Amino acid sequence: MLTGxxxxxxxxxxxxxxxxxxxxxxxxxxxxxxxxxxxxxxxxAKKAKIEELNFSEIDAxxxxxxxxxxxxxxxxxxxxxxxVLTEEILASTPEYCRIYSGISNQYLDDLVSKTxxxxxxxxxxxxxxxxxxxxxxxxxxxxxxxxxxxxxHSSTVAVLGLGRVGxxxxxxxxxxxxxxxxxxxxxxxxxxxxxxxxxxxxxQNLEEEVxxxxxxxNTIPHPILTAKVISKMPPHTxxxxxxxxxxxxxxxxxxxxxxxxxxxPGLPGIVAPKTAGQILANVLSQLLLEELAHRKESx
Ligand code: NAP
Numbered sequence: 001m002l003t004g005x006x007x008x009x010x011x012x013x014x015x016x017x018x019x020x021x022x023x024x025x026x027x028x029x030x031x032x033x034x035x036x037x038x039x040x041x042x043x044x045a046k047k048a049k050i051e052e053l054n055f056s057e058i059d060a061x062x063x064x065x066x067x068x069x070x071x072x073x074x075x076x077x078x079x080x081x082x083x084v085l086t087e088e089i090l091a092s093t094p095e096y097c098r099i100y101s102g103i104s105n106q107y108l109d110d111l112v113s114k115t116x117x118x119x120x121x122x123x124x125x126x127x128x129x130x131x132x133x134x135x136x137x138x139x140x141x142x143x144x145x146x147x148x149x150x151x152x153h154s155s156t157v158a159v160l161g162l163g164r165v166g167x168x169x170x171x172x173x174x175x176x177x178x179x180x181x182x183x184x185x186x187x188x189x190x191x192x193x194x195x196x197x198x199x200x201x202x203x204q205n206l207e208e209e210v211x212x213x214x215x216x217x218n219t220i221p222h223p224i225l226t227a228k229v230i231s232k233m234p235p236h237t238x239x240x241x242x243x244x245x246x247x248x249x250x251x252x253x254x255x256x257x258x259x260x261x262x263x264x265p266g267l268p269g270i271v272a273p274k275t276a277g278q279i280l281a282n283v284l285s286q287l288l289l290e291e292l293a294h295r296k297e298s299x
Contacts, residue, residue: 002028002288005059010034010050011076011083012064015269018277019062020045022285031058034076034083050083055092060288065102065123065269065280072107090115098291100284103244122283126164131279132268133168139267140169140240141176144215147238147260153177156212160203161219162189165242169217170198183209213237218248225261227253240264 007023009016011034020042023030030045031053032038038047063085068074074083090099090111099112102123112119122128144152157178159170166182174180174197181199183206184190193200201209206224210216210233218225221243227250230239239254239261241247247263254261268276 002026002285002292005029005288005292006057007031007060007062007288008033008053008055008058009045009062010064010085011074011079012062013075013077013269014273015065015277015280016062018274019281019284022278022281023288026285026289028288034074034079034081036079036081038078049081050089055089055097056094058093058097060097060291061093061099062284063099063101063108067101067104067108067121068111070105070107072111085111087111087114090117093117096295100287102280120287122280125283128279128283129164130168132276133165135268135272135275136165136242137168137172139264139271140217140242141172142271143240143262143264143267144217144238147240147262148215150214151177152215155179155214156181157215157217158183158209158213159217159219160206160224160248161243162193163219166219167192167196169219169242171196173217174198178215181209207232210237215240217241218243220248222248223250225249225254230254230257230259230261233259235259238262242267 005028007028008031024042024044032045032047033050035047064075066075068085072084074085099117099119104121153176155178157173157180159166160183162182162184170180170182181201182193183201183203185203190200206229210229213233216237216239218241225248230253235258237259239249241249241263245265249261251261
């Protein structure tokens, strides 16, 4: 149980509701900042404005998946309030206070480094990334169905990258009956793709491999689908770019060439906010329980 733990949950979207639900269940005391327009009331969770919080009593701070913007703003869909995470706020928390977010950026990195606090980026964890790949795959299938006039079954699909998302996407499209080939750069990945019963190719040969594609799904956060590569694709090819912004596609060139290319960020939060929230809630509660046990041991 998280009895006695004071947690500030600042901003976020529908996924945070699952986090609140779980932490309340574990008896933590939650302060909700940026939730003034949320109709639902959680027993054990108190809405507050950021300036009203006594951060010296906060044991852990939970930010939205996006962390902060590059100027420190915290996004929230349940408030119109402008919420900014400042150095002053972090410095006023106890030294052991951990900050949890999905991802980070230069602003947040600088802030935790200046204040000597620990930032935990949940999306860097393999378990979170793998669980999250499940709703990501479902969202990708939805996008491909919405933007094509042919079946996934029997179509030729390339998946670029065999990371945590690439592997799940490739497997799912294979099971839907697509002819799946996967591009990677490591020999161990080429071996794994072969073992999965899919067709491997080295990314060096990408220009050659895109010539017969119906769908190209990119998971590589690096400019990989360049103008030169796109120029080799059949005109009907659909590109779905899953890599984090700005993606790995030359969207300007794709548009010029008349190839439909979609950047599709944040699919888990769009297609399955409840599941995506539960994934975060489970990992967060486990981490907070471990942290609390560790603190009790060292007292
Ligand atoms: P990951 O496990 O790190 O996999 C990344 C893949 O990209 C690996 O196969 C990696 O190969 C390859 N790669 C990276 N840089 C490369 C380069 N310069 N050249 C060739 N290959 C390169 O990451 P992930 O968890 O699968 O996530 C992939 C991307 O999807 C990330 O940008 C993530 O933020 C995003 N994402 C999007 C959604 C969504 O809803 N759209 C959901 C979840 C994740 P090596 O091992 O050879 O480096």
